[in-house]
Amino acid sequence: MxxxxxxxxxxxxxxxxxxxxxxxxxxxxxxxxxxxxxxxxxxxxxxxxxxxxxxxxxxxxxxxxxxxxxxxxxxxxxxxxxxxxxxxxxxxxxxxxxxxxxxxxxxxxxxxxxxxxPVRLVSSAMNLDSYSLYTKAGFVPRETYQDMILEIPDSGIGTSNLHVRDATIDDVEAIMELERRVAHITREKDYRHFIANESGQWHTSVLYDDDELAGWIVSISHPASSMIGPCIARDEQSAIALLQAEINHRAGNTMVFLVPVEASQIVRAAYGWGAKNCELHVSQVYGEFKPFNGIVMPTFMPETA
Missing domain, CATH: 3.40.630.30 (Gcn5-related N-acetyltransferase (GNAT))
Known part of the structure; x- marks a missing residue:
């Protein structure tokens, strides 16, 4: 060999x-x-x-x-x-x-x-060879997500009473600060890439409560990846409003998003929109980790759990 x-x-x-x-x-x-x-x-x-x-x-x-x-x-x-x-x-x-x-x-x-x-990743809980590769190397499972798939009607799924708008480059500092508070990480390069959207495939939304950022969410629609996420929000209601807005932005498409299994309000809302479970994923971390202080919904490109 x-x-x-x-x-x-x-x-x-x-x-x-x-x-x-x-x-x-x-x-x-x-x-x-x-x-x-x-x-x-x-x-x-x-x-x-x-x-x-x-x-x-x-x-x-x-x-x-x-x-x-x-x-x-x-x-x-x-x-x-x-x-x-x-x-x-x-x-x-x-x-x-x-x-x-x-x-x-x-x-x-x-x-x-x-x-x-530290090193962070999202691995399939159903691909045990992959899951075991990471745990044998010293990664520790930290959060479990249910992958939910939704065939979005052309008319969308209704609107929230919370005001969600398109993100701009001026939002980057607030986006960084919120993820630092919720997930204890930052990744400025990613935020700027999403918002600049030079490829035309990304969309980013933000939700403010008065002058404070309550959450942000990203989606991509492409034959190789039709996903909503990442999303960082201070609470479930903010995450639901952001998710609903991003779903409506992708009306007529079939999208996948990852919801923390313990976020029962988000899960119920997703079921109410017609979403179905399609897989399970686990965030794993090698090295230092601090528990999340809010809602973290990861994705597969670019990954950060």
């Missing part, structure tokens, strides 16, 4: 990494859930390379087979002010059991430790 070497992903490897993400993820869902999660071709999953490299150039590890030069695995990561965030990780089914994922994870943990920062 040939060995592999970890390298930084190069631009000419984007198509191969996109195919790896597409094929390996679909292989797991097909084997375990009997459907494909990516319903369009590998060209759609170029989105991950485009978004992640726009945010963090040079922060994708690829495991390249020494003999064949095939990309056996890939993993994106995101150094932030307060932490490292682990992005999507994929290993080719032919390379299972060769330590590819473990080796990539170990390298990223070393990078985070060199800066004395």
């Amino acid at each position: 040939s060995n592999f070497t970890l390298q930084t992903m190069q631009p000419d490897q984007w198509p191969e990494v996109a195919s790896l993400i597409h094929d390996s993820t679909n292989a797991w869902y097909r084997a375990n859930r009997n459907f494909d999660i990516f319903t369009e071709g590998p060209e759609s999953t170029l989105l991950f390379c485009e978004v992640y490299e726009s945010l963090d150039p040079g922060c994708c590890l690829v495991a390249v087979e020494d003999d064949s030069k095939r990309v056996l695995g890939s993993c994106f990561y995101h150094p932030r002010e307060t932490h490292f965030s682990l992005g999507i990780m994929n290993v080719h089914p032919d390379a299972f059991g060769r330590g590819v994922a473990r080796t990539m994870l170990g390298r990223i943990m070393e990078l985070a430790e060199s800066e004395n920062k």
Whole structure:
């Protein structure tokens, strides 16, 4: 069996990494859930390379087979002010059991430790191989989320009596301060990327209570990712208003969002809108963690649990 070497992903490897993400993820869902999660071709999953490299150039590890030069695995990561965030990780089914994922994870943990920062991620509670990879490495499960999917009517789902508006760059400082208070992290680069929306795929909303920010929420609509989140809110009512507004912004689409299992008001509201459970995810943290002081609804791009 040939060995592999970890390298930084190069631009000419984007198509191969996109195919790896597409094929390996679909292989797991097909084997375990009997459907494909990516319903369009590998060209759609170029989105991950485009978004992640726009945010963090040079922060994708690829495991390249020494003999064949095939990309056996890939993993994106995101150094932030307060932490490292682990992005999507994929290993080719032919390379299972060769330590590819473990080796990539170990390298990223070393990078985070060199800066004395924790590592955060969101892993599937239904993919026990993935879940175990992280817990064996020392990650601790901190929050459980129920993934909810909603086919949004063209007419939307009604409106809240709380005023939600589009975010602007002027909101960034307040957005940072709220996430610092609620989740004890900051990621200014992410907020600016969402609001600038140079790709035309993102939308960001904010909710103020008088002059104080009560919450913010983001969504993306793309063939490879139709999700609402991240969302940070000081309480469930604020999160419901933000979620409702973002759902209406994506009227006519099918969207997925992650709700903390203990946020019963949000869960009931989502069921009332017609949402259904489709999966479970767990936020896991390696290193320092402080309990959340409000509502945290993560997503898969860019990830921060």
